[in-house]
């Protein structure tokens with residue numbers, strides 16, 4: 001943007017509109033860490049408008065965020081100074097006083113704050129990285145995923161993707177399985193990871209608060225000595241600052257935490273307790289770019305490095321702006337989800353995120369929403385089997401994405417060759433796009449089976465009937481409903497009304 005554009009930007013004194021949308025994208029297969037399991041990622045996007053420009057922000061949080069954004073934050077944002085993101089951020093925090101800031105409220109504020117900064121940068125014709133001021137040309141990342149639900153083959157393939165294809169010299173594995181009750185498998189998976197990545201790459205583990213204090217110390221020592229683990233994330237609950245400090249004092253690897261920091265005071269308490277070696281800050285939770293930069297300053301003043309938690313594309317501008325950055329988390333779910341929804345995402349090359357300097361704002365825009373919006377009407381009225389084929393065509397092909405693990409399994413390395421007639425008898429079949437069924441049961445008796453369904457889910461019921469089995473129309477309908485429900489999880493929610 002030239003000087004005329006910048007002048008127009010200065011004249012555009014007020015935000016004129018705000019739109020919030022929700023997208024829910026299923027994971028490519030069931031995922032879990034030490035203390036939580038999930039099957040989809042919900043993305044809440046915010047667009048703010050002024051002078052013909054739009055700024056984009058988002059958070060990974062429950063759809064309930066939209067109520068906070070539309071009912072409470074919109075009145076603060078619309079009409080506010082387009083160049084006054086910190087002031088608007090403070091007013092949003094004040095308006096939410098009675099709701100409790102941590103959690104959904106802070107996630108909502110974060111999405112709006114990011115959108116406001118993006119809008120400002122676009123109006124003045126700058127990349128956000130330049131607006132914040134750069135101190136590095138590229139941002140180191142670490143590969144993050146390694147879920148406890150993965151079998152060895154999947155874990156090895158993901159590690160190879162990071163270290164081999166993307167050249168990332170540091171990777172992270174989830175441990176603390178089932179709240180620390182399966183340490184034998186933790187140790188075996190960590191040993192497998194070290195074997196897969198070789199001697200040169202750094203190996204991190206994340207227990208997500210799954211261990212008890214003494215247990216975490218014992219595990220940390222073993223991880224370090226047996227597999228040269230150098231980063232132990234949330235060995236105990238992040239709320240247990242004394243416990244984090246105790247572990248930090250007794251293990252050789254660095255202790256990290258901070259991903260549940262929803263306000264600056266949280267990080268101040270963590271720093272005061274000397275609980276961590278590296279402070280993790282999540283720009284989609286802590287209060288957006290405004291708060292992320294303040295917390296990074298707090299860490300710098302106390303001699304700590306910071307790491308961007310998840311959301312690698314959104315972290316890029318601020319990660320380039322602070323000297324005390326260690327790295328940004330390149331999280332598997334967001335590696336999949338972001339390119340599905342946004343144009344302009346950056347790619348990892350030789351273990352680093354580059355770019356973000358020859359763009360306006362953070363450089364990302366919401367993909368053609370109209371293209372996404374056609375999914376639901378087209379699917380209505382179709383038979384479940386037709387829905388699946390049509391959905392794949394509309395969503396994955398049109399949006400240009402295909403789950404990595406699915407593609408890999410499609411290449412013929414599928415485990416457990418199936419018996420078609422057994423598919424309908426599975427208790428929890430979860431249909432992935434395409435024709436794969438994976439059944440995972442959590443609990444003390446773990447069963448994991450992945451196999452290729454030679455036909456859609458409703459087929460086995462029909463097969464049984466043809467084969468003379470007792471007719472079970474109710475079962476067939478249940479299959480169809482479950483299948484349809486899964487497909488509709490991809491649906492794009494109806495957008496809010498713009499101002």
Ligand SMILES: [Mg+2]
Nearest residue numbers: 206208233259
């Ligand atoms: Mg973590």
